[in-house]
Amino acid sequence: MIKALFIMLIAMSFIPAGDAASKVMTSELGVAPVYVVWTRFVIGALILLPFTWRAGLCVLWDWRVWFRASLVAGGISCITQAIKFAPLADVFGAFFIAPMISFVLSVWLLKERARLVQALLVVLGFVGVLLIVRPGFETSQGLGWAVIAGCFYGTFLTASRWLAGQVAIGGLMLTQMVGPTLLITPFVLGNFPQITPQIAGLTLVSGACSMAGNVLMLFAYRMQEASKLAPFVYFQLLSAVVLGWAIFGDLPSALTLLGMGVIVVAGSAVAMFQSRRPIALGTERA
Template identity: 50%
Template sequence: MSRAVAIMFIAMSLIPAGDSAGKLLSSGLGLSPLFVAWSRFALGALILLPFLPDGSGALLRNWRIWLRAGTLAMGITCIQTALKTVDVATVFAAFFVGPLVSYILAVIFLREAVTLLRSTLTVLGFVGVLLVVRPGPEAELGVFWAVAAGVFYGTFLTMSRWLSGLGSPMALTFTQLVIAGTLTLPVGLWHLPAFTLPIAGLTLASATCSMLGNLLLLDAYRIAPATRLAPLVYFQLIAAVALGFLIFGDLPDGFTWAGLALIIGAGLTSTRLR
C-alpha cells in the first residue's frame, strides 16, 4: 500500500500542474477551454504512442473503454471551462466531490469493502477542502462547471478500477487520450489559436503533466482498491495551494493550513486501515 500512496502523491501533484498551465492559457492568454482540453488529449496520446505495448489498439474495440474515455473528456472540458473564470482554489473545492462520488460508486458497483471509519475519514477529507477554499457565491456558474467536473472525475476513477485488468496502465492511458481527443477534435480545431512560444510551451506542459499524472493514477488503481485510494485524491490540493502561491501569489492563511492538515491526516489514516 505504501507504493500506491507514493504513486498517488506524485500523480496528484502532476494533475494540478497541468490544470494550472491550462488556466494560464485560458484566463491569461485568452485561449478557449475547449482547445486546452483537446490539445491535452491529442498531445498526450502522441507522446505515449512510441511506448505502447503490443496489442494496445485492441482495447479500442471495447465499448467500456469508450465510455470511460468519454467520461474523462467531459470532466476535463468542464474543469477547464471553470478555470477560465474561477480561481484555482474555488474550482478544486467544488471538484473534490469526486472522491466522494468514487467512493460511493466503488461500494455500490464494485462491491468493495466499506467501514464506518473509512467513510467518516473520506467525509472529513472533504470538510478539509471546504476549510481551505471557503467558496463564495460570486462565481456560481464556474462552480457549477467544477462540480460537474468532479462528478465526471469520480466516475472515471471508479471505472479505472473496474477496467484496470483489461490492459497495462500505459495502454489504458493511451486509449483514454486518443478516444477523448477524437471526440473533442471538431471543437478543438474550431478554436485553434495562432501559436506563439508561450502558448506552445504551456500547451505542451499542460498535456505532459496531465498525461503523466493519469498514467501514474492508473498504476495506483491497478494495485490498490478504489475505496482506499479515494481519499488520496485530496493530495491534489497540496500541489494546488503550492502552485497558487508560486504562480498566482495566493498565500495560504490559517484556515488553509488547518484544512490541509485535516485532508492529509484523513487520507493517510484511511490508507492504514485494514
C-alpha cells in the same frame, strides 16, 4: 500499499501543474479552453502511441474503454473551464468531491470492502467540500464547473479500477488519450490561437503533465483498491495552493482554507485506519 501510495502522490502532483499551465493560457492569454483540452489529449496520444498501439488495437471494439475515455474527456473539459473563472486552489477544493464519488461507487458497484469509519470520514470530507463551494451563497461559475468535473473524475477513477485487471494497461492508456481527442476534435475547429513560443511551451507542459499524472494513476490502481487510494487524491490540494499563490498570487479565503483542512484531516484519518479490520459495507468482489 506504500509503493502504490508513492506513485499516486507523484501522479497527483503532476495534474495541478498541468492545470496551472492551462489557467495561464485561458485566463491570461485568452486561449479557448477547448483548445487546451484538445491539445492535452493530442500530446498524450502522440507520446503513448509508439508504445501502446498494439494494446490499443486489441481493445478497439470494447465499449467499456470508450465509456471510460468519455468520462475523462468530460472531467478535463469541465475543470479547464472552471480554472478560467476561479482561483486554482478553490477549483481543486470543489473538485475534491471526486474521491468521495469514487469511494461510494467502488463500494456500491465494484463490491469492494470498506470500513465503517472510512464511510464516516468520507462524509466529513464532503462537509469540507461544502465549506469551499458554499452552495446558495458564494458559488461562482468556476466552482460549479469544478463540482461537475469532480463528479466526472470520481466516476472515472472507479472505472479505472473496474478495468485495471481486465484490460491491458497499454490499451487503457492509449484509449484514454485517443478517445477524448476524437470526441473533442469537432469542437476545437475554429478555436486555434496564434501559436507563439509562450503558448507552445505552455501547451506542451499542460499536455505532458496531464498525461504523466493519469498514466501513473493507472499503475497505482493496478496495485491497490480504489477505495483505499481515493483519499490520497487530496494531495493535489497542497500543490494547487502553492501553484496558485506562486503563479497567480491567489490565496484561499478563510472558509476555503477551513474546508481544505477538513478534507486533508478526513483523508489522512482514512489512511490511519487502513490496517484495521474492515466492517463490510458491501460484499467482496468475486
